[in-house]
Amino acid sequence: MGTPLGDFIRAKRDSIQPQSLGLPERGRRRSPGLRRQDLAARAGISVEYLTRIEQGRDRNPSVAVVNAVADALSLDPSERNHLRYLAKITGGECVAHTQPAPPRRQVRRQVLETLRLIEPGIAMVTNRLGDVLAHTGGYESVMSAAGLLDADEPNLTRYLFTDPRARTFFADWDDVADEQVFDLWLAPSMENSEWFTAELAPVAGPDFTRRLNRHVVPPRGPLRLDHPSGGELRLERETLELSSDAQQLVVFLPADERTAEAVEQLRRRPHGRLRAIS
Numbered sequence: 623m624g625t626p627l628g629d630f631i632r633a634k635r636d637s638i639q640p641q642s643l644g645l646p647e648r649g650r651r652r653s654p655g656l657r658r659q660d661l662a663a664r665a666g667i668s669v670e671y672l673t674r675i676e677q678g679r680d681r682n683p684s685v686a687v688v689n690a691v692a693d694a695l696s697l698d699p700s701e702r703n704h705l706r707y708l709a710k711i712t713g714g715e716c717v718a719h720t721q722p723a724p725p726r727r728q729v730r731r732q733v734l735e736t737l738r739l740i741e742p743g744i745a746m747v748t749n750r751l752g753d754v755l756a757h758t759g760g761y762e763s764v765m766s767a768a769g770l771l772d773a774d775e776p777n778l779t780r781y782l783f784t785d786p787r788a789r790t791f792f793a794d795w796d797d798v799a800d801e802q803v804f805d806l807w808l809a810p811s812m813e814n815s816e817w818f819t820a821e822l823a824p825v826a827g828p829d830f831t832r833r834l835n836r837h838v839v840p841p842r843g844p845l846r847l848d849h850p851s852g853g854e855l856r857l858e859r860e861t862l863e864l865s866s867d868a869q870q871l872v873v874f875l876p877a878d879e880r881t882a883e884a885v886e887q888l889r890r891r892p893h894g895r896l897r898a899i900s
Contacts, residue, residue: 625678626807627712630705630837632676634695635661643696656695664694682713700839707808708837725749725814725868727775729756733864733871742889744857744874747864750809751818752779752802755869763888764857764874767791767850778802779818783826793846793854801840803833811868844877851888855881 624632636655645660662672667687674680675691683691688709692702729747737745737758744764746757754776757765765771768791770781779802782788782795792798809815823831847855856877861870876882 624676625681625708625712626837627681627683627705627708628676628678629835630708631672631691631695633835633837634697634701638695661691661694665690667691678712683709698839704807704837704839711807724817725751725753725809725811727753727755729869730864730867733867733869736871740873744885746872747869748778748872749869750805751814752777752781752805754778760885760889761874763891764847764849764855764885768847779806780822780826783822783830790848791850793848794843797840797843798845799829800833800838801842803830804838804840806834807837809868845874849884849888851884853880853884855884857881 635658638656640656640660643656643660643664645656658672658676659669662669665672665687667690671680671687672691675683675687688706692705695701697705733747734756737747737756740760741758742760743758744760746761747755749755754770757771762771768781769785769787770776770778773781782792782799782802789795806815806819809818819834823834842859845857845859847857849855857874858877860873860875862873863870876885
C-alpha cells in the first residue's frame with residue numbers, strides 16, 4: 623500500500639525528462655520520466671531505499687533524506703513545502719486515528735469583526751475543505767448568481783464537482799478544481815480530510831479522485847469568473863492564514879478597471895449583509 627509521500631515522489635519522477643537534469647537518454651522505456659536508479663544516485667541513497675519510500679514500506683525518512691530527494695527532483699519552493707508536509711503526515715499514519723469527523727465551523731468574533739471592516743469588499747472565511755464559514759455582503763453580491771451560497775452549509779469543493787453551474791461560472795474550472803483538491807491535503811487534520819474525501823468521492827466522480835493523488839502544486843493565478851450579469855470578472859486573491867483556527871480569510875480584489883466597475887454595479891443590487899454560517 624502506498625503513501626501520500628511515495629505517491630508524490632513517484633508522480634514527480636514520472637513527470638521529469640532525464641535530459642532536463644542533464645542526464646543522457648537511455649533509449650525507449652516501459653514507463654515515462656526519470657529512472658528510479660537515476661533519482662537514487664542524485665539523492666545519494668540506495669535504489670532499494672528509494673523503492674521502499676515510494677511503495678510505502680518506509681514511512682519515516684529522515685529530514686536529510688527528504689531534503690536530498692527534493693534537491694534531486696529539483697523541486698521549487700512550493701513543491702518542497704508540500705513534500706515536507708507529506709513526509710510529516712505519512713510518518714503520522716502509523717498512529718491510531720480518532721474517528722474521522724468534520725472540522726469545527728465556528729468563526730471567532732474578532733474574525734467576524736474583521737469581515738465587517740472589510741465591507742463592502744469581497745471576502746470570506748473558509749477552511750481547507752472548502753467550507754464557506756462566513757462572508758461579506760460584497761462576496762454574496764458576486765457569488766450569489768453562481769448557486770454556491772444556495773446550500774445551508776456551502777462548500778466550494780463540493781460545489782465545484784457536483785453542481786454543473788460551476789463549470790461555466792469558473793472560466794478556469796480545471797485550475798480551480800486542482801486548487802481545491804490540493805488543499806484537502808492541508809486540511810485541519812488528516813481525520814477531517816478522510817471524512818470529507820469519503821463523503822465526496824462517491825458523488826464527485828473521476829474528476830475528483832484523479833486529482834486527489836496527483837499532488838500537483840497549483841499556480842493560483844487570478845480568479846476568472848464568467849458572471850451571468852455579463853462579461854468576465856478577474857479577481858486577485860489575498861489569503862490571511864488563521865492558523866490557530868485552521869481557517870483562512872480570503873479577500874478578493876478586482877484585477878482590472880472593468881472588473882471594478884462590474885463589481886460596483888453588482889453591489890448596488892439588493893443583497894444580504896455579513897453572514898456567518900454555523
